[in-house]
Amino acid sequence: MKYRRILDAAVEVIAERGYFHSPVNAIARRAGVADGTIYLYFKSKDEVLRAAIDMAFDQFSRQMEEAFETLRGPREQLEYIAQAHMDRHASMAIHMQREVRPFLGESSQRHLAKYIEMVREVIRRGQQEGVFRRDMSDEVVAHFMFGVMDELLSSAVFAGLEGEDMAGQVVDVLFRGIGA
Amino acid sequence: MKYRRILDAAVEVIAERGYFHSPVNAIARRAGVADGTIYLYFKSKDEVLRAAIDMAFDQFSRQMEEAFETLRGPREQLEYIAQAHMDRHASMAIHMQREVRPFLGESSQRHLAKYIEMVREVIRRGQQEGVFRRDMSDEVVAHFMFGVMDELLSSAVFAGLEGEDMAGQVVDVLFRGIGA
Amino acid sequence: MKYRRILDAAVEVIAERGYFHSPVNAIARRAGVADGTIYLYFKSKDEVLRAAIDMAFDQFSRQMEEAFETLRGPREQLEYIAQAHMDRHASMAIHMQREVRPFLGESSQRHLAKYIEMVREVIRRGQQEGVFRRDMSDEVVAHFMFGVMDELLSSAVFAGLEGEDMAGQVVDVLFRGIGA
Amino acid sequence: MKYRRILDAAVEVIAERGYFHSPVNAIARRAGVADGTIYLYFKSKDEVLRAAIDMAFDQFSRQMEEAFETLRGPREQLEYIAQAHMDRHASMAIHMQREVRPFLGESSQRHLAKYIEMVREVIRRGQQEGVFRRDMSDEVVAHFMFGVMDELLSSAVFAGLEGEDMAGQVVDVLFRGIGA
DNA sequence: TATGAATGAGACTTCATTCAT
DNA sequence: CATGAATGAAGTCTCATTCAT
Structure with a gap:
């Protein structure tokens, strides 16, 4: 179509x-x-971009929700998010919102907010379960995660980091960093 | 002037x-x-952008070099970088290169590369001194740090995280994450 | 179109x-x-000018080549060139290259060169056939002819010489001048 | 000054x-x-151009008037005009009015008109004295002369005709062409 | 639905001209 | 008289959007 x-x-x-x-x-x-x-x-060029970003985020969200039905542990869930984020094709549109945040307005915000919220929930549950430290803002940690992933993704293009298991390293550092 | x-x-x-x-x-x-x-x-609008980014990075670099003469420990140095990066005015231009990486070409690359290299050195020295784990790519860690800082910075504008000591939290997580 | x-x-x-x-x-x-x-x-404003000049010269050249198949004598040929050059619409674009020679570069040169070359051939053949004097540079004579025609053309606009048979007079003077 | x-x-x-x-x-x-x-x-950039052209033509005119006091024959006078016109420096400004005729308006016209008038007088006197043919418009002949000279001058720059005695050839052709 | 030629607002840039020093 | 930094009108060109086919 x-x-x-x-x-x-x-x-x-x-x-x-x-x-x-x-x-x-x-x-x-x-x-x-x-x-x-x-x-x-x-309706407009902006609308195409918006729709593309919508599609990518929605797909991403659906993928998470689906996976989370069987993946219950906070650690496993974060690992899965990182892995999925790193998949180049899926995340290109996610990455695009960077260039465009200033003027795409609330639509762009909303999606990012949803991504962030998803991670925050994982973090919060981890904190409740005593797996993660409680002395950190879950919001900061969530942006933290998004920022790392997005930068690694975009740098990979330029810096030729393609080989490395970046998602693995990220999650590893993150866990040690926020583990209880 | x-x-x-x-x-x-x-x-x-x-x-x-x-x-x-x-x-x-x-x-x-x-x-x-x-x-x-x-x-x-x-000479052109592009040149203004380039000059702004140049200025910001140069200023940032100078500030680091100066500070590192008295701040010798890897931990202190990373902390200082994070703190400086978080300073809104100085880093706005650093942040701008995001939007613009695709077409500002090598000039933009070069600056980011310098930032990354600066962090990598700190990491490597920390690894040699046994302060940091050796089983991680210093390049990944450096992008890691840059990505977090930049995202937190840009989100701060939208998300109203202004109050929190973000730099502190970042460094804290990072240290636990990569500490030996 | x-x-x-x-x-x-x-x-x-x-x-x-x-x-x-x-x-x-x-x-x-x-x-x-x-x-x-x-x-x-x-592609650009320059390109419009270039195309206009191209078109005019090409049309002019084609017209000559066609006519020369039946018009064989040097005298008849020169007369025909003068007549055609004097036709206002066709030659306006030819005239334009004057204003523009300095910066239209080789494209402009090439066309003028072709015009000149065409006249030179007529002159040279006339010289061989003994119709024209041999003690003159055919190149000078060709520029000579082009210059007269172009000036008369552009003056005609201002000076109201429209009525006169200028082409006829030019050719007449030229023939006596260069005739053997 | x-x-x-x-x-x-x-x-x-x-x-x-x-x-x-x-x-x-x-x-x-x-x-x-x-x-x-x-x-x-x-007063303006146009004014500079106008003044430059004025100066050149005035100088040219004065030079002619002066010379004509001792040079009385039509032939000698035409020869002198051609020679002077060909002098590169003096004539550059004369040549400039070409590029600029469309919008410099009457000032430019006036000068050219004066040049033309000067030649016409020589021609007319030649016709009266029986030196030149009477069956030609003196105006056409005058433009004829100006056009040739100007074209040869401007072509000389591009075509490398610098060596030839162009003024001589022009006058030679012209005389044969209009001689009685 | 689909096309793509046409539109025209608006972007970047140049440069003749002014004016405070 | 002289300067040259500053101005802003006007020019070239791009491209999102429309509409007759």
């Missing part, structure tokens, strides 16, 4: 060139549709 | 609205100069 | 006001299109 | 780069004065 083709093309093109260097016609070309067609499915 | 006024205005405006939503005339207005005046001091 | 409308409008406007006093929006208005439309057909 | 320095600088710079590619500050730099100084002597 074209709706999806456009979204995927947008993610690809924007990931390569950045949002503001990605003219609508470039997205259209990549999607194999005419420029005007995009406006049959989306 | 106008040069400085323009640079400061640019950092302010871009921090608020993002580089690509910051027309030159907005920067000019904020700086209290005419549009054309900017081009007496900078 | 818009491509042609724009080219014609450009020639008209530039002929009236000069290239550098012809903002793109004036050309667009004359062509009855929006400013941006011009950039669908031409 | 600065007035003169500015005028000379203007002619030099404009001859090299064309009027519209000659920013005022380039003329100022060449003249060794500040930008603003130019406006103490001239």
Whole structure:
């Protein structure tokens, strides 16, 4: 379906060139549709971006919720989040909201907030279960986690860190750091 | 001096609205100069951004080098870096390179690389001195640190975390996480 | 087709006001299109000028080549060139390259060179056939001819010489002047 | 005196780069004065150009009038005009009016008209004296002469015709062409 | 639905001109 | 008289968006 083709093309093109260097016609070309067609499915270019980010986060959320039904321990859950975040394709759109936070407004905030909230819950439960230290703000820890993952992800592109098991190292440091 | 006024205005405006939503005339207005005046001091809009980032990183580097002459322990040094990074004004420009990494090219890379290298050295020395674990890539840890700081910084604006001693918490977690 | 409308409008406007006093929006208005439309057909304003000049010279060349198949005598050929050059519409674009020679670079040179070369051949053949004097540089004579025609053309606009058979007089003088 | 320095600088710079590619500050730099100084002597950039052209033509006219007091024959006079026109420095400003005719308006016209008138008189007198043919418009002949000279002059720069005695050839052709 | 030529607002930049020193 | 930093109008060009087909 074209709706999806456009979204995927947008993610690809924007990931390569950045949002503001990605003219609508470039997205259209990549999607194999005419420029005007995009406006049959989306109200504006911003809307395409918004939808792409929405899609990525929603998918991410769903993936987590599903996994958490069988993965119950805080440690396992954090590990899973890190692993999933590191998966390049899924997270490219998540990463995109960086470039775009200043003007995408509450939509962008909302998704990030949801990601953060998800992590906070894991942390809080870990704290209740006595697995994690209690002397730390769960909010700070959650941003902490998101920040590391996102930076490693984007640096990987430039710095050639692709080989390393980054998610593993991150979780390892984090656990020691916040473990009780 | 106008040069400085323009640079400061640019950092302010871009921090608020993002580089690509910051027309030159907005920067000019904020700086209290005419549009054309900017081009007496900078060759192009890109050049303003580049100069702002250069300035911020250079200042940051100098501050570190100075401080490290009396602060010798890896722990103290990391703490100092975190503290300095968290200082809003100084780091806003550092943060800006995020939005802009894809097209600012090597200039942007170089600065980040220098920051990373600085942290890596601290880590490596800590590993040699037996203060830090040896089973981790110092490069990953350095990006780790940068990522956390930058995310916390940018989230602070939105999430109202301003009160918390974020730098302190970061360093605390990091030390436990990578301590030997 | 818009491509042609724009080219014609450009020639008209530039002929009236000069290239550098012809903002793109004036050309667009004359062509009855929006400013941006011009950039669908031409990469830049310079490109419009270049294309206009190209078109005029090409048309001129083709016209000559065609005519020369039946017009074999040097005298007839020169007469034909003069006549064609004098035709206002066709030659306006040829005239334009004057204003613009310094910065249109080799494209402009090339066309003029071709015109000159065409005349030189006629002259040289005339010299071989003994119709023209041999003690003159054919290159000088060719520029000679081009210069006269172009000046008469541009003066005609201002000086109201429109009525006179200028081409005829020119060729007459030229023949007596260079005739053997 | 600065007035003169500015005028000379203007002619030099404009001859090299064309009027519209000659920013005022380039003329100022060449003249060794500040930008603003130019406006103490001239009302506008156009005025500088106008004055430069005025100066060149006036000088040219004076030179002719002077010479014509001893040079009485039509042939000698035409020869002298051609020779003087060909002198590079003197004629550069004359040549400049080409680029600029469309918008310099009557001032430019007037000078050219004067040049033309001067030649026409020579021609007319030649016709009366029976030296020149009577079946030609003296106006056409005058433009004829101006056009050739100007083209040869400007082509010389590009085509490397510098060596040839162009003025001589021109006059030679012209005489045969219009001689009785 | 789909197209893509056309639009025009708005961005960046240049440069003639002014004016406080 | 002289300076040159500053101004801002105007120019070129891009690109999100529309609409006739």
